[in-house]
Amino acid sequence: MAYMETATPNTPKTDHGKPLLMRLGVGLFAIGMVAVLAVFILFAAGMDELPVWLSVAAVVITPLGLALGLYALVREHRGK
Helix, strand or coil: CEEEEECCCCCCCCCCCCCHHHHHHHHHHHHHHHHHHHHHHHHHHCCCCCCCHHHHHHHHHHHHHHHHHHHHHHHHCCCC
């Protein structure tokens, strides 16, 4: 009977997780999405004047985290 070989070796990965930029980007994006949800919930609850820091977090941190995560992804892909 023929034995099939796999294309990739069966050695364990030495890479322990994603790069720091990727983790930072995902974390910032998650914080920004929580801020967006908080803005929606507070606005639906009838609050007209929301704190400025919450609006800034929703508007700035979310796309910053997305951009940082995409940059880390492209940088990681080009490094291989």
